[in-house]
Amino acid sequence: MTIQQIDPGMVAYQILDAEGNLVGKMPNLSTERLLALYRAMHLGRAFSNKIIALQRQGRATTFGSLVGQEATAVGLAAPLQPQDWLATSYREIASLLLKGVPLSTLIYSFRGFTPAYPREAHCLPIQIVIGTQLLHAVGLAMAAKIAGDPVVSVGVCGDGATSEGDFNEALNFAGVFQAPVVLVVQNNGWAISVPRQHQSAAPTFAQRGAGFGIPSVFVDGNDLLAVYDVMQQAVERARAGEGPTLVEALTYRMGAHTTADDPTRYRDAAEVESWRTKDPIARVRNYLLKCDLLSEEQDARMLAEIEEELNQAVNEAEAVPPPPPDEFFDYMAASLSPRLQEQRKDLVHYAQQKKDRRG
Ligand SMILES: Cc1ncc(C[n+]2csc(CCOP(=O)(O)OP(=O)(O)O)c2C)c(N)n1
Ligand SMILES: [Mg+2]
The missing domain is CATH 1.20.5 (Single alpha-helices involved in coiled-coils or other helix-helix interfaces)
Structure with missing residues (x-):
């Protein structure tokens, strides 16, 4: 389905259902690439769990869990080319890893220091100030357009960020100047303790695109294939000079907002449990196993390799001396x-x- 055919209304676009059955058209992805994206989701989750464990030991700063949101994080970055820009909030660690920011650099950053990302990754540093990165993404896209460079920019924010002026200004500029940008709202249900319904009376955030003259898509954010498909199309539309797209990815934050939060104080255990059945990693795993593209042994081996890779990166990051305080x-x-x-x-x-x- 093309972006224009997907209704930005109530039903999220899906390719893989919660059990891992193909219910839509498989995007153009080789088996090798699909397995690499599956691994990238696992790496994102393992990274998140590792930093939380380090934080509990006094070895890392406050950290916001990525668990539950891996399909959106990986799917939004996967169609980008090296020259394309990515401007994220603090939660899209798996996107940054896929775009080429090294593991040890990101781990170092969660020791509380600000490392330089490799220039060629074309990623802005993670943004804590809610919503501002969307303006940066639109600015980068406008600059590319003025320079005539075939560069696309992606900006990512949360549902809470849509209530900020910056969100509205970014969409307005993107629409008026037809910037080659894709703006992604990761709707994970909560902005710390504030539920999604307090952010907008619109049934979906995607529908807000129409008010800015921007085509928009409402996609199942726990479906790697659907997010990839939508992003691939949106990125290529932007590159072809067809302007911006707004994407709402419907997902759920399974963990606490950050290591400084206790979500049991404001949300129901039943809600969390209902989302557990929609786990983004399990549905790709089920699909791969059913299609004989992965075996249980390969899967277990991959997880062990990831753990090893992470531990090595932690050692590397902890061996780097802190920068001078000034x-x-x-x-x-x-x-x-x-x-x-x-x-x-x-x-x-x-x-x-x-x-x-x-x-
Ligand atoms: C401008 C600004 N206001 C308030 C905060 C405090 N704050 C940090 S995270 C957050 C909630 C953001 O929610 P959302 O946009 O849904 O992103 P999520 O954390 O769910 O990924 C708030 C209000 C901030 N960092 N920046
Ligand atoms: Mg949120």
Whole structure:
């Protein structure tokens, strides 16, 4: 089905149902690529669980779980070419990994430091300030259009972010200037403790695209194949000069908002359980097993390899010394004003005093 044929209304577009049966047309994906995307979902989940475990040991910062949202994260990044840009929030770690940000770089970032992503990954740093990355994505797309470069940009936000001015401004600019951008709303049901229905009276976020003159799609965000199919089309539409697309991926945050949150205080266990049956990884796994594209042994081996890869990356990330505490001044301005120079000196002095006191 083409994007224009998919109704942005109440029924989410699906290719693989919750049991892993093919209920739509298989997108153009080789078996090798499908297995690689399946692995990327597992890697995203394992990464998420690893950082949460490290956080509990005092070895990582606050972290927002990706569990339950792996199909959207992987499916949205998979159709991108190396020159395309990706601007995400904090939750799309699997997208960044697929786009070429190394594991150890991301692990280092969750030690609380800001590493440089490789330039060629074309990923902006994760954005904590809700919604702003959509403006950055549209800006990158507009720049590419002005330069005549065949570059597409993807911006990703959550359901809560749609209530921000930035979301509306980004969509308006994208529509008016026909920017080669795809804007993705990961609707995971919650913005910390605020449920989705408090963000908009519109039945779907996808329907809001029409008000900006932007074609939009409502897709099952737990269906890797459907997300991939929609994104592939949206990205190619943008690249061909046909303008922006808004995609709403309906998914669910299975874990806590972050390591600093306790979701049992505001949501029903029954709701969480009902989403467990729609697990995005299990449905691809079932499909692969049924089609004899994967065996139980291969699957177990792959999981063991991922664990090993992650542990190695943790060792690497923990071997990198922390940056000097005043390093961020280097990236603030071309030259520091006398006042900022003074602040830098004070910070270095304070950090040294603290170190001396610790002995
Ligand atoms: C501008 C701004 N306001 C408030 C916050 C605090 N905050 C952090 S996460 C969050 C909820 C975001 O929900 P959503 O957009 O649905 O993304 P999700 O966390 O569910 O992926 C809020 C309000 C923030 N980081 N930035
Ligand atoms: Mg949300």
